[in-house]
Amino acid sequence: MQRRHFLLLVTLLAVTVLSIVISLGSGSLDLNPLTVLRQLLGSEGGLEQQVMLELRLPRTFAAFVTGGLLALSGVLMQVLLRNPLADPYILGISGGAASAALAAMLLGFGGAWLGQAAFVGALASIVIVFGMAWSQGHWSSTRLLLTGVVVSAGWGALINILLTTSANNSVYSMLFWLMGDLSQSSAGWPSFLILTAGLALMVRLASSLNVLARGELQAAALGVDVARLKLILYFTASVLTACAVTIAGSVGFVGLVIPHMLRLLGARDHRVLIPAAVLLGGSFLVIADSFARSIMSPLQLPVGVVTAVIGVPAFLIILRRNTRLTLEVRE
Amino acid sequence: MSAPILQVNKLSLEVAGRVLCQDLNLHIDAGECVALLGQNGTGKTTLLHTLFGFRRPAAGNILLCAKPTGQWSKKELAQLMGLLFQHMNDEMPSTVLETALLGRHPHLSTWRWDSSEDIALARQSLAAVDLLPFAEHEVATLSGGERQRLAMAMLLVQNPRLYLLDEPGNHLDIAFQIRTLALLKQKIAATGSALCMATHDINMAARFCDQVVLLLGNGEHAVGTADEVLTPELLRKAFNCDIYRIRHEGRWFYFPG
Numbered sequence: 001m002q003r004r005h006f007l008l009l010v011t012l013l014a015v016t017v018l019s020i021v022i023s024l025g026s027g028s029l030d031l032n033p034l035t036v037l038r039q040l041l042g043s044e045g046g047l048e049q050q051v052m053l054e055l056r057l058p059r060t061f062a063a064f065v066t067g068g069l070l071a072l073s074g075v076l077m078q079v080l081l082r083n084p085l086a087d088p089y090i091l092g093i094s095g096g097a098a099s100a101a102l103a104a105m106l107l108g109f110g111g112a113w114l115g116q117a118a119f120v121g122a123l124a125s126i127v128i129v130f131g132m133a134w135s136q137g138h139w140s141s142t143r144l145l146l147t148g149v150v151v152s153a154g155w156g157a158l159i160n161i162l163l164t165t166s167a168n169n170s171v172y173s174m175l176f177w178l179m180g181d182l183s184q185s186s187a188g189w190p191s192f193l194i195l196t197a198g199l200a201l202m203v204r205l206a207s208s209l210n211v212l213a214r215g216e217l218q219a220a221a222l223g224v225d226v227a228r229l230k231l232i233l234y235f236t237a238s239v240l241t242a243c244a245v246t247i248a249g250s251v252g253f254v255g256l257v258i259p260h261m262l263r264l265l266g267a268r269d270h271r272v273l274i275p276a277a278v279l280l281g282g283s284f285l286v287i288a289d290s291f292a293r294s295i296m297s298p299l300q301l302p303v304g305v306v307t308a309v310i311g312v313p314a315f316l317i318i319l320r321r322n323t324r325l326t327l328e329v330r331e
Numbered sequence: 332m333s334a335p336i337l338q339v340n341k342l343s344l345e346v347a348g349r350v351l352c353q354d355l356n357l358h359i360d361a362g363e364c365v366a367l368l369g370q371n372g373t374g375k376t377t378l379l380h381t382l383f384g385f386r387r388p389a390a391g392n393i394l395l396c397a398k399p400t401g402q403w404s405k406k407e408l409a410q411l412m413g414l415l416f417q418h419m420n421d422e423m424p425s426t427v428l429e430t431a432l433l434g435r436h437p438h439l440s441t442w443r444w445d446s447s448e449d450i451a452l453a454r455q456s457l458a459a460v461d462l463l464p465f466a467e468h469e470v471a472t473l474s475g476g477e478r479q480r481l482a483m484a485m486l487l488v489q490n491p492r493l494y495l496l497d498e499p500g501n502h503l504d505i506a507f508q509i510r511t512l513a514l515l516k517q518k519i520a521a522t523g524s525a526l527c528m529a530t531h532d533i534n535m536a537a538r539f540c541d542q543v544v545l546l547l548g549n550g551e552h553a554v555g556t557a558d559e560v561l562t563p564e565l566l567r568k569a570f571n572c573d574i575y576r577i578r579h580e581g582r583w584f585y586f587p588g
Contacts, residue, residue, distance in 0.1 A: 082423060211436050215420035220385065222489070223409025223437035268425060
């Protein structure tokens with residue numbers, strides 16, 4: 001491993017710890033980082049510790065897992081489709097999840113049922129897109145992308161139908177869900193395990209991903225079983241995304257922006273990019289969620305709005321830098 | 332005598348019901364250079380891809396180092412054969428050195444970082460195609476010819492027994508065309524490997540290749556030494572165009588009429 005890669009990962013670990021400390025301290029009861037650390041290390045008890053450990057810790061955990069899942073899925077989708085604009089939702093998984101979750105809300109279900117409905121909807125979308133894109137044991141990235149985008153548009157229409165035909169009070173919670181919201185969510189151990197398993201699997205395949213990024217034929221010429229790798233990528237990225245939307249709805253921009261930020265920081269080798277994406281994606285969402293609940297406290301914003309507010313300018317800057325990169329003429 | 336690197340027996344190729352090549356027999360020994368010539372669409376690339384195992388032949392079999400290609404694993408095939416494509420994709424950003432290092436992929440175990448020997452080999456290969464000063468540059472900033480040389484460097488890093496080249500002269504100026512082929516020819520002579528290239532350049536084929544496969548369309552073909560196959564009669568049949576040759580300093584030179 002190169003020195004700069006090692007430094008990047010160590011820095012990101014530090015950022016992760018910092019983001020967690022900030023998140024545990026922010027909210028309507030403001031705690032400074034020192035108090036947070038003292039509370040974490042000691043056992044002073046009291047209201048402060050109760051707020052931190054029982055309210056904020058599960059939410060911070062959920063934010064980290066969701067961010068990690070989305071950023072990892074984003075990296076995988078971008079390699080699978082070899083399209084820098086791909087994100088975890090591009091193939092319609094969030095649309096399927098949202099349609100099912102909204103339908104569940106319309107039928108009067110709430111709480112844990114929403115998550116389950118979302119997961120089932122996401123799985124349905126994964127199967128539909130796969131079934132339509134796969135023909136005779138073969139699929140092209142273009143075909144997959146087109147199928148995903150079209151299915152996604154179909155889900156969008158269904159979501160609009162559900163929104164326009166629902167009663168006013170349920171529309172409000174539907175909108176929160178659509179924007180991505182962590183206030184109702186807690187991530188259980190299963191989602192953490194899925195994140196860890198996905199990370200471990202992809203770190204193992206990382207050097208093959210480096211080759212696949214140069215194109216499918218080139219990868220095949222270098223001994224990669226491309227068809228198998230694409231299947232693994234599609235299903236891993238899909239399951240990671242399904243988990244993320246189950247926890248927090250469709251939080252935007254994390255899966256698109258984080259991989260690009262890291263590539264610009266020099267982490268293009270997937271052996272570094274993949275673990276780095278999980279760390280940065282996780283801590284980015286933890287920070288965004290801290291803002292979401294403290295900026296207009298006691299009012300809470302959906303975290304998806306905050307990630308977009310940070311993500312839009314960040315992405316525009318990246319796009320500008322990219323055009324400069326490709327237009328650069330060497331003399 | 333050791334087994335030939337590649338042996339092709341009664342090979343037939345079809346694409347969408349169109350016969351590209353029928354009953355082709357070809358024998359490539361260590362140290363040999365073979366040229367594939369033919370009009371557009373006669374199946375040069377298809378033949379190279381079939382040799383690599385990307386597609387199945389309609390009939391016949393291919394033995395690589397005395398074993399049918401189907402019996403080698405994908406990774407083993409990539410250790411034994413390297414393929415230079417007509418175009419090089421660069422959809423995702425990467426530097427020149429990172430790209431050259433990808434050639435080591437078939438030789439590495441799944442979870443391993445490039446060793447200092449791998450990096451030294453990549454730098455040496457970049458130096459061989461004059462790209463070492465650009466090692467840390469983005470691939471996107473390279474010209475077409477420089478990308479072609481980078482692809483060649485990647486192939487040198489891969490270090491296969493059989494080099495399959497699809498129009499290696501693409502985008503290269505005439506000096507680099509000669510230099511890269513001379514370099515490869517030297518390399519295969521030194522390492523006992525072999526080379527098979529699809530090309531449109533009859534003069535390059537005559538200069539560098541021991542054997543020529545001339546695809547005539549409709550499944551017909553001629554195989555033999557350059558002097559046997561590269562005759563005005565066969566070339567006219569292959570290209571539907573008058574091609575003349577003149578002799579200069581003991582070599583044939585070809586030009587269209």
